[in-house]
Amino acid sequence: MYRDTSLGAAARADPRPGSAVGHGVGLAGLAGVVLWIAVARARGLDGPYAALVALAACGVPMVLWSLLADKVHHAPSTGIDWTAARPWREMRAISLTKIVGLWTTWGGIALIYATGRFYWQGNFAFAMWCLGYGAPLLFLASIPYVFWIDRRLIDPRDGAWHLGAWLSGQAGAAPEAIFAHLRSWAVKGFFLAFMLAIVPAGFGALIRWDGSLRDPVAVASGLITLMFVIDVAFASVGYLLTFRPLDSHIRSASPYAAGWAAALICYPPFILMEAGGPLNYHPGTADWVHWFSGHPLLLLVTGAVLVVLTAIYAWATVAFGMRFSNLTNRGILTHGPYAWSRHPAYLSKNLFWWVSTIPILSTGTLVDAVRATLILGAVSGVYWWRAKTEERHLSLDPDYLAYSTWMERNAPVPRFFAWLRS
Structure with missing residues (x-):
């Protein structure tokens, strides 16, 4: 996962990690979601609506920072020319064709959501509730948005247009552009439902956490939950x-099919690591x-290590800003x-x-310990x-x-693994 910021040509010329570009937007979103968590804890707001507000508290500051501070809308990578808006009439046919493609995709x-029973059970029912209310607004808002943005796009004939052109029998529809469009929306459709499904549970648990500092296990559990709530908020906004x-x-x-297979087996309904799965x-x-248990120092040290690892995991998501x-x-x-x-x-x-987990330690037999260790090794192999x-x-x-080459020569973790191999 390395997708992100507006480095553009600068990354090709000087791909040194640690660029200041992109730091501010993540910090803005982090400040917003942490502030809302504090308010929700003070008022006892632990329901699903409060969890949705956390997404807004994360996303709105990032949008404002991106537009007002980073001015990302002027980046060449947007494909937008704000100085040369075409006439409405000239773009009408293109925009209508694109709307046909978008609406067909949605x-x-x-249809997949409606026919997949999995999406209407458990936590996913909340995601379907959110998407059910949001869908009509999305369809309606797409009309003025597409007409507005198409006038300013350097090349308005994107994947949605190619799909609409193919459906309407127009010339010029390119199959690869259509497949690229469908792959992008497949990513959004699959992962957005999953993220919305897990938002309320983690947020509610965090708000209900008693905040006691006397028990190292409770402190570690609360901080780990906080990190995961931040991670889920940023990912959902992304x-x-x-x-x-x-x-x-x-x-x-x-x-690449291998990329899809490797990712999908880590998420429901295809997950292989859940109860009953071959990688459980x-x-x-x-x-x-x-x-x-009974060893306070070991509990404190292990809890601290787990909190740090979770913080790194959440930091990796926050670094994306709204591009996760x-x-x-x-x-x-970078x-x-x-x-x-x-x-x-x-x-x-x-x-x-x-x-x-410490899988080599088992509540059963030595065979159970070896099995758990081998299977967890296989899970790491999946990643x-x-x-x-x-x-x-x-x-x-x-x-x-350019980034990968720089990392191989300079970054601590790749150099450490290179040292181990040598």
Whole structure:
């Protein structure tokens, strides 16, 4: 996951990580969501509506910072020329064709939601409620938005237009542009539903946390929940705010089946790590609290390590600002934890699982311990696979090649692994 900011030609000329570009927008979103969490805790607002407000508290400051401070709408990568708006009449046919493509795409996503029983059970029912109320507004708002933006786009014939042209029998529809469009919306449709489904539970648990500082386990649990709430807020906003004027649009979605397979098996309904799944490593194991019970110092140290790992994981998401998204390139990210590692989120997440589970210790037999260790190793292997498929996709971008080369020579984590291999 390296997609992000508006480095443009500067990244190609000087791809040094740690650029100041993009830091402010993440900090603005972080300040907004933390402020709302404080207000919600003070007032006891732990319901799903308060959780949705947390997304707004995260997203609105980032939009304002991007437009007013970073002025991302003027970046060449937006594909917008604000100085040369075409006449309405000249763009009417193109815009109508694009609306046909967009509405058809959204109708297809809605059909998948409607026919998939999975999407109407458990936490996903809340996501469907959100999308059900939001869909009519999206359809209506798309009309003025498309007519407005098309007048200013350098090339208004994007993937949605190509799909609309193909559906309406017009000449010039390119299959690859259509496939790229559908892949981008497949990413949004799949992951946005998942993110909205998990927003309320984590937010409610955080608001109800008693905040006691006397129990190191409770403190660690509360801080870990806080990190995950921040992560989910930023990720959800990232899937919602894919707009060219914000320079947060999807440049490309992975064209490789291996990349999709590696990602999808980590999320429901395809997840392989849940109870009953072939990569569920939990049977015969217990968590760190069980193994270190009665040893306050070990509990304190282990809890602190897990909090730090979760903080790195959340930091990796915050660094994206409003450009977080799986399976996509939304610009190459070089600052924050991505100046240390090309995969800080995957690395910290897997270390968290190993430290929190300690699979070699078993509540059952030695066979259970070996099995759990091997399966957790396989889970880490899945994330290694995900990392490699992402690198393959992003290597289609010259900016990423420059970044990757710099990281191999200079970044601490790649150099450490190179030292181990040697």
